[in-house]
Amino acid sequence: MKQIISKAAIERLALYFRILKSAQEEGVEIISSEEIGKRTDFTPVQIRKDLALFGQFGMKGVGYFTNDLLNKIGNILGLNNHWKVAIIGIGHLGGALANYRNFANNGFKLTALFDKDEKVIGSKVHDLEISDVKDLKKIIKEREIQIGVITVPEAEAQGVANLLTDAGVKGIWNFAPTKLIVPNEIHLVNEDLAMDLSMLSYYISKN
């Protein structure tokens, strides 16, 4: 599609996806924008508008078929693509993410782990061995990994981003609190914990 879709709309879509999944598990076969609204705290109009950006998925006078809409949104978000993921930096946070069950739940397959510390290289997290970051390019290519997760210290993050770029990943999920510079064709999402905590601090301070 040519039209530019706002980041906010995509975020909402990801939330619709989540609640549709739980609705599906509850056995809800047909769902209205009103009901999606109740479960997500968005207005029904906003939901219909968001969906309309990508096509007509509902039935007038009826609502949306849960299975169908879930599948359509999954396709839009690319969650049916089984992306292969590598984590670089198996410290506390990287290790926690390696154990994160929601990767698999949402169509992501953890396929490689990297560290530079000889003490951890060779050990395993759930049957997946931690490799030497020196072999990053080779392994990323061999295993056709498309997403790199950066959980190394701030000072090393740009270097790892460069390695990942060189290895040909399509996207980077960055947990280091720093602005990474990557080529335009590589998509970067920053998970900025310090920023979100600052926001909480702001809201608490106000009253």
Added chain:
Amino acid sequence: MKQIISKAAIERLALYFRILKSAQEEGVEIISSEEIGKRTDFTPVQIRKDLALFGQFGMKGVGYFTNDLLNKIGNILGLNNHWKVAIIGIGHLGGALANYRNFANNGFKLTALFDKDEKVIGSKVHDLEISDVKDLKKIIKEREIQIGVITVPEAEAQGVANLLTDAGVKGIWNFAPTKLIVPNEIHLVNEDLAMDLSMLSYYISKN
């Protein structure tokens, strides 16, 4: 202040804060909106507009004094308040956050850890003992903790949110992928990893 400030503006403020801190460390004494813009990828006008929401912090023809602006933004964001923080759920993610050095760096003091698993209760993370979640209310009150971090499984998150509410915290930082219901006076920030990963998936899928 009475005016409602957009969430986006506060997020940018948190980023200005970060780059001002590194500018300060580099010994930059005076900084222009142009330079802040280069370091954050926002336009100079936007930066001046954001700052203008809270007052006049600069000097015409000169720029901003780094120390002064850093301090002012810190005050706005409440980062000079030394918030006391508790983490509930010391699994992989909670444990990683307990080791997260940026808490201290940004004016947050980790003051209590809770879990319900007897196997971990009593053990320590950096001199801080893990307490039984049964004692949550008592300890939160005793230690005057204002922020609770929820890193328990999804199914238990609402229960913990209720406990925290009852104990009188002012803010909740939620890592469970679920919509929590809390009273209006309690500020909630969701750290939605699955959502952000979905966004990355969307951007990769597009090309």
Added chain:
DNA sequence: TAGATTGTTAATCGATTAACAATC
């Protein structure tokens, strides 16, 4: 058919950008 609910066009609202006066 009547009721319900989607999808879309038009109106409103809010945020960003442009222009520029103020002033160091």
Added chain:
DNA sequence: TAGATTGTTAATCGATTAACAATC
């Protein structure tokens, strides 16, 4: 003074909301 840069008012742009026609 001339050059630089802030702070603010006005213009533009984009996103949300309201209204309603379409139709199951």
